[in-house]
Amino acid sequence: MSTALNWPQKVFPLPDESLPGFLNRFARENGMASRRQLLSSLDLPAALHVRTSDVEKLALLLAVDLDALMAISWSDQPKKAAQRRSMIRAKGEAVCPECLKDAPYSRQLWSHRMATCCPDHGLRLIDRCDICMSLISHDRWHAQYCMCGADLRLQVSNKASDGERIFSSLLTGQSPGIDLPLDMDHGAPADIDLFVLGLAKHAAHNKEARGRTGLLALPNRVSETGDLLSPILIMLSQGHSAIEAYMSALLSDPADGSSSGPAKRFGRWYRLLFRTFKAPAYEPWRTCAAHLIAANAEVLLNARTRSLQAAASASRGWFSVAEAARMLKVSAERLHAGIDQGLISVQEQGANSTYRQRFLSREEVERLQQIRDLHIEDTAAKQLLNVPKSVFRLMGEAGWLVRSEPDQLPPVFSGTIQRVALESLIARLQQSCTPGPFDPEDSPCVPLRDLTLRRTVERQRLLALYRAILDGTVKPVGHDGSHGVGGLFLSQSDIDKHINRSTDVPVLNVEQVSSLTGSHVDAVKGWIKDGLLPATKALDLHGSPWQVHITDLVSFLMRYTPLATLAADSGWTSRGISAALSKANIPTHRPSSGRGDLVRQTALIRAVLSQRD
């Protein structure tokens, strides 16, 4: 029995037809009494709840498209609520007379137990025949006639509420195209029926039902169902604003017995919103619930009410300090410290310090993330600049790095250097080069990454050069194409102008200075090393010897007298001079190299003057 039977009449399901309605129609057109007779003749169970596996057999036997048949069949995981197998109106249909006038067939929606209204005509569905007062059978011969023969098209139905009409649309998977208290970006949620039933059960006015387990019992009559659901359905016609009003009323409702704690009062209810109904359509409800949890000081959150905390954060509207710490990759202790200092704003829950909970809003967490992202530490800045540590230190001293005050920042940062300022400085310096390829062999130049104290003892002049590069007075002449600024070339003449003085002045080497001052070569090197005698390294000469401008030597000798020079003039030894000066209480200076002791001219003069007094 796996091939299609040769039916006298081809009958196809209509897209919104009810399954029993279609089967009745098929049976009738092919000379059978009803759906039941048809199913029995095919050796299939005659029950209204057709199993999904039987739907596949039916499609084959009736020679109809499986997808078309599936679309009107019951399902345990329906794509639209109207198809929910557990919601079949078992005892009879509830019909819309106007729809039957339009086209005489049973609509899928009419078999759903929560449907009270025709979405097209806005009329209450009728569930009993006016004439015989019986329920309207699923298995009547023609959809438009009651079993008693009465014409259902002539029977009167009342106008339903807007909420009922919207709800009926949603049951059929349609979006009514108005502002709903639901996020409709992903279409009508397939579990809207269960959601409404859940809300109805937990609603503030439904105190009795709240205590029971399981789904709310639905009445058999359409009118009673309408009455039961109307407080919920009315919200569907009130748009987004309905949510907060409803939720606030629920949160402030002292019912359910005065002895029950917040967990008991709200736990079940939040489970409904956050665990059972996860569809994106209910996001506005979750957000609202989370805001109210966080804002309602009466709701104490502790270990026993973890589900509420989970609920609050599930909406992604509020985050506990621990969660925020995870997101920001800092310790919760640091966040707490920042909160205590007033640098991070939070909602605090509960006057009782044991139960105190702090929640950060999504906006606050985003603000903190931004602050964290906009600040970098020295290592990262050095990598951005692509320079060695020595150059990075000089840049820092010359004001290249803009730092935020750590005391003014919420403690979520790992560094204080402002990333954006640094990036725009790098971009500006790179753009200030002459565009196009640059050959460092063509003209004497030095890459920025080599511009260190190795070239000069003139620290202040070197810093001045760095400042001149920063303010644009000195422009790089080219770039080696590497990232950052380490590969920027500066012309040798620019460097000379800042670090070395005019090239017309004669320069002396260390040996010449040694013989002129009667001091040992190591003593001269000691003065240079200690920054007492200005000198530059001649990087273009073999061995990069130190060079001293004669003007620098003159000014050095006007300030200091080497003890060796005094000794040579007086016939004493350096040690004898040193002892005499020490006896006369005149301070001398010994360079860090240990050689080349010096005495200040001013100290000698002062000593002479003080003896005259």
Ligand SMILES: [Zn+2]
């Ligand atoms: Zn209708």
Ligand SMILES: [Zn+2]
């Ligand atoms: Zn009747």
